[in-house]
Amino acid sequence: MEYVCIVCPNGCRLTVEPTQEGVVVKGHKCPKGEAYGRDEFIDPRRVVTAAVRTSDASYPFAPVKSDRPVAKKDVDAVLRHLYRLTVDLPVRRGAMCCTDCCGTGASIVFTRTLPPSSGGGAP
Amino acid sequence: MIAVKKIDSVVIGAGAAGMAAAEVIAQAGCSVALVDREEQTGGILLQCIHNGFGLHHFGRELTGPEYADEFSERVRAFPVEIFLETTVVNIVPHPGFSRVITCSALHGVTVFEATTIVLAMGCRERNRGTIGIPGTRPSGVFTAGLAQRLLNIEGYIPGRRAVIIGSGDIGLIMARRLTWVGSEVAAVVEILPHPSGLTRNIVQCLQDFSIPLLLSHAVTQIYGKDRVEGVEVAPLENGVPVAEKARIVACDTVLLSVGLIPENELSCTAGVTISPNTGGPVVDHRLQTSAAGIFACGNVLHVHDLVDFVTEEAQRCGGHVVDYLRNKIPAAASVAVEAGANIKYVTPNQCAAGTAQHFYLRPLVIREKAKLAVMQGQTPVFSRNLSHVRPAEMISIDLDNKIMGGLELDRPLTFSIR
Numbered sequence: 001m002e003y004v005c006i007v008c009p010n011g012c013r014l015t016v017e018p019t020q021e022g023v024v025v026k027g028h029k030c031p032k033g034e035a036y037g038r039d040e041f042i043d044p045r046r047v048v049t050a051a052v053r054t055s056d057a058s059y060p061f062a063p064v065k066s067d068r069p070v071a072k073k074d075v076d077a078v079l080r081h082l083y084r085l086t087v088d089l090p091v092r093r094g095a096m097c098c099t100d101c102c103g104t105g106a107s108i109v110f111t112r113t114l115p116p117s118s119g120g121g122a123p
Numbered sequence: 124m125i126a127v128k129k130i131d132s133v134v135i136g137a138g139a140a141g142m143a144a145a146e147v148i149a150q151a152g153c154s155v156a157l158v159d160r161e162e163q164t165g166g167i168l169l170q171c172i173h174n175g176f177g178l179h180h181f182g183r184e185l186t187g188p189e190y191a192d193e194f195s196e197r198v199r200a201f202p203v204e205i206f207l208e209t210t211v212v213n214i215v216p217h218p219g220f221s222r223v224i225t226c227s228a229l230h231g232v233t234v235f236e237a238t239t240i241v242l243a244m245g246c247r248e249r250n251r252g253t254i255g256i257p258g259t260r261p262s263g264v265f266t267a268g269l270a271q272r273l274l275n276i277e278g279y280i281p282g283r284r285a286v287i288i289g290s291g292d293i294g295l296i297m298a299r300r301l302t303w304v305g306s307e308v309a310a311v312v313e314i315l316p317h318p319s320g321l322t323r324n325i326v327q328c329l330q331d332f333s334i335p336l337l338l339s340h341a342v343t344q345i346y347g348k349d350r351v352e353g354v355e356v357a358p359l360e361n362g363v364p365v366a367e368k369a370r371i372v373a374c375d376t377v378l379l380s381v382g383l384i385p386e387n388e389l390s391c392t393a394g395v396t397i398s399p400n401t402g403g404p405v406v407d408h409r410l411q412t413s414a415a416g417i418f419a420c421g422n423v424l425h426v427h428d429l430v431d432f433v434t435e436e437a438q439r440c441g442g443h444v445v446d447y448l449r450n451k452i453p454a455a456a457s458v459a460v461e462a463g464a465n466i467k468y469v470t471p472n473q474c475a476a477g478t479a480q481h482f483y484l485r486p487l488v489i490r491e492k493a494k495l496a497v498m499q500g501q502t503p504v505f506s507r508n509l510s511h512v513r514p515a516e517m518i519s520i521d522l523d524n525k526i527m528g529g530l531e532l533d534r535p536l537t538f539s540i541r
Contacts, residue, residue, distance in 0.1 A: 004330075006323035009516055046327065049173045049186055050303065051275050061278045063172035063188045072331070079303055093192050111172065112188035 003040050005033045016041040045069030049111070050082045052097060056089045056117045064097050066106040077102045090116045126233045130154050130204075131448050133223045133237040135211050135389065138166020139430045140421020140437040141243035142194040147441025148241075149201035153448050156204045156235060158211055158225055164198065165191030166245060168430065170272045173296050175323070179431035190430060206230065214240065214393035216414050221393065239416045239444050242390050242404065243437065246383040246422040248293075254381050256288075258345030261352070267293040267380040271300070280304055282376025286354050287311045288342050292320040292515075294380025299328035309372050310335045312342050312356055317489055319380075321428075321515055342377070343369060351375050383426045393417055400468035401425040407456040407473040408480055409443035410436070418444055425470050425483065428517045432483065439481065454478045457532045463498070463539030465490075467514070476530040479523050484538055486512045494541045495520070499534050512540055 005012040005028060014037040015026045025037035039045070047069050051061035070078055078101050087097065091110045098108040134145045137159035145157045163169070168176070171187030178184055181193070198205070209227035223235040248266040265273070265281055271293060273279045283306050287294045290313040298308045311329060316339045318325050329336055337356065341364045344355035354377060357369035385403040387395070396405045396413040403424040404412040411418050420440035421433045446453065454475035460482070462469050467485040474480045484495075490512040497505040505526055509518070530536065 004322055004326055006326050009322065009513070010511060011322040046331070047174050047184075051172055051278065053278065061276065063186060063275065065172075065174060065186055075303075083304075093189060111186040111192075112169070113192055 001041055003037055005036050007032045007036050014040075044072040046072055046075055048075055048078050048082075048106075048108075050079060052082050053086045054089055054091075054114070055086055056114075058117075059089060059114045062087060062089075062091050062097075062114055063111045064108050065111050066101065066104075067109050068106050070101075070104050070106045074102060074104045078104060078106070078108075082108065088117065089114050126230070127236060128156070128233060129236045130156055131237070132156070132239045132241060132444055133158060133235045134241040134243055135223070136166065136243035136245055136421070136423070137161070137164040137198075137205065137207070138243065138245050138421065139168055139190070139194065139433045140245070140423070140440075141166070141241065142191075142198050143434045143437035144241045144243060144418075144420055144441040144444070145203045146194070146197050146201060147438050148444050148448075149198070149203045151445040151448075153445060154202075154204075156206060156237075157198060158206045158209050158223075160208065160210045162208055164195045164205065164207070167268070170268070170275045171296070172275045173300070176430050179429065180434050187430075194434075206233070209233070211389055214389060214417070216393055216417070219416075221414075221416060237416075239418065239447055240393075241437075241440060241444060242387075242395075242412070242417065242419040242423050243421050244386045244389060244423045246385045246426050248379070249382045249384060250379060253384075254288075254379070256342055256345055258354075259347055261345070261347035261350050263347065263351035263375055264345065264377045265379070267291070267297045267378045270297055270376075270378050274300060274304065280306060281378075282306060282351075282374075284309055284374045285376040285378055286342065286356075286372055286374045287378045287380060289313060289379060289381035290315075290318040290320050290325075290336060290338075291380035291382060292324050294378060295320045295324040295328040297378055297380070298334050299332065302332045302334070306376075308332070308334045309374050310337050310356070312337045312340045312354075314341050314359065315339070319382075319515055345377060346371070351377055383422065385423050385426060387423060390417075390419070390423070395419075398468070398472060400462060401470060403470075406471045408471055408475050408478060409447070409453055410440045410471060411443065411447070416447065418447075425468065425485070427483075428515060432517060432519060436483070458499075458530050459535040461535045461537045463496075463537040465512075465540040466538050469538045474527065474530075474536065476532055477524065477528045479521065480527055481519070481521050482538070484518045484520075486514055486516075486518060486540055488540065489513055490540065496539050496541055497522070498537050498539070499531055502531075504530065504536065509540075 131153040168187035168191035357364035420437040456473035
């Protein structure tokens with residue numbers, strides 16, 4: 001498999017192949033690149049960011065993120081779960097929105113502090 | 124009765140730049156007002172809900188709202204007077220101070236008599252008008268940043284099948300965001316032979332979803348009566364679209380990610396000189412504009428690649444404002460700064476012999492292994508080997524007191540890439 005390393009702006013072109021001695025990465029200029037290539041091949045992960053619906057008209061959506069990278073194959077399930085949620089304000093940056101989301105081991109946390117409801121209902 | 128407030132400094136714009144500058148000024152014990160037309164501090168960071176911010180400044184990856192919140196809390200910890208939903212309508216310079224005229228539904232008209240002003244209004248997006256795409260004028264054509272606001276703040280999905288024009292970072296981020304809310308991105312069309320955005324965004328926002336990136340292609344027509352129905356895409360040969368090879372891509376939405384322009388309408392009311400190279404004010408070594416006591420930092424000065432550098436520059440700017448307020452006599456700006464070969468611009472536009480100086484420059488070329496050379500006429504002043512150079516990435520360099528002390532007066536300092 002071929003990847004472009006994204007660890008730094010050098011953007012090394014990596015070739016990753018499984019061999020009998022394990023996964024072999026070529027084309028990297030540093031150890032971080034080698035680790036990136038191996039991870040991308042064996043277990044690619046991404047931090048998920050999204051906005052969840054609130055019950056408040058002044059701030060109809062609250063931004064969230066996964067507190068650690070989620071396996072790429074699980075990203076869709078996590079997103080679908082988040083789109084079904086409605087949260088009440090206030091929310092605090094760093095506070096938990098959803099623990100161990102969809103069994104991925106990652107929790108979803110709010111990334112912005114939003115004030116208490118102004119009394120307006122959801123639109 | 125119009126309220127008149129005497130104050131040491133007015134900071135215009137409460138985004139990344141304005142908040143960092145205001146914090147430094149307040150920390151030094153000077154009185155400062157932070158003015159923004161939005162309902163909250165944070166600026167454009169609030170709509171950038173993806174992560175990747177703060178690696179330089181905080182040493183960890185934050186999302187835009189987290190980065191903004193950190194600074195919002197910091198400015199609130201100091202006696203910074205914050206005026207939200209307040210628009211600055213005019214700046215009138217007088218000897219020794221400027222009048223900043225603001226209006227808001229909350230406070231009515233307020234006039235600040237400010238010894239100093241920090242311009243921190245950020246930048247705005249180039250749009251369909253600035254790049255001139257022919258066709259009809261249906262709904263469904265958005266700048267990428269507007270679509271980002273609609274989706275991330277207001278919660279509206281701008282469309283179900285989009286073509287993104289330009290491969291700037293906001294467009295790439297929006298390609299992933301649209302895909303993640305269930306919309307389809309038919310293609311990203313880039314007029315240049317190389318992507319404009321960062322490699323990590325090409326990988327994580329396009330390749331992860333197999334979104335085609337059409338390099339050296341242009342959108343030559345937008346179709347649709349009430350709503351966008353499609354665009355015509357043509358490959359470029361020798362810089363010219365080839366009509367015979369054009370094809371139509373069906374879509375209901377067009378996003379434009381075709382560059383940013385420093386927002387200086389207000390700066391112009393103050394009579395500040397604008398640089399044709401950066402689109403921002405011409406500034407001296409203290410980030411002071413051509414108008415005494417008026418300073419500039421962040422994207423209003425030049426469009427940065429990373430918010431971390433905006434913060435860094437704004438903190439330096441805040442320090443210069445404090446020095447000015449304390450009547451510290453500055454070194455004379457005695458050396459002009461010029462962009463040489465393969466450099467689009469260098470900022471600031473002037474420096475002082477003998478005073479350590481930080482510079483940002485923006486390259487025009489893509490190179491692996493390049494050399495940055497700083498010369499005064501034929502005399503080499505400084506050089507550095509660079510592993511790579513890209514227009515998408517700024518180059519940041521510090522020249523220390525020793526190097527700056529060796530400069531000759533009144534001879535321009537030229538930066539170039541070989």
